[in-house]
Amino acid sequence: MKRLLLGTLMVLGLLASCGGGGANPPKTVGEACGDIGDSWCERARECFPSGAPSQTACANDFVKGCCQDKGTCANPARAIGGEEWNQCLDGFGDLTCPEVKAGDLPTPCLSL
Secondary structure, three states: OHHHHHHHHHHHHHHOOOOOOOOOOOOEHHHHHHHHHHHHHHHHHHHOOOOOOOHHHHHHHHHHHHOHHHOOOOOEOOOOOHHHHHHHHHHHHHOOHHHHHHOOOOHHHHOO
16 A cells, blocks of 8 residues: 555646546545545455455545645646546556555556
């Protein structure tokens, strides 16, 4: 999970100069953390149904480590295109379970 959070913080550092999911890119770092956390946690629960916390608990923990502890959730995120954002979120479906266990993020998220 530490590797995931570090990767996410790198992504959000780049975003910190845009929230909500779907075709609408995030407007705040908190929205980006929430959307990425929801997607990652959903994939983790698919890979490890008996070992993963609830979707809500997982996503809340993700946001806490991503921006809440630093008080940066309300910061504006960098403006990105909807297609670019959707590729990041859609990439979670392509992560293998070993990649999820390692805390990896989809490649499109790393290019944000």
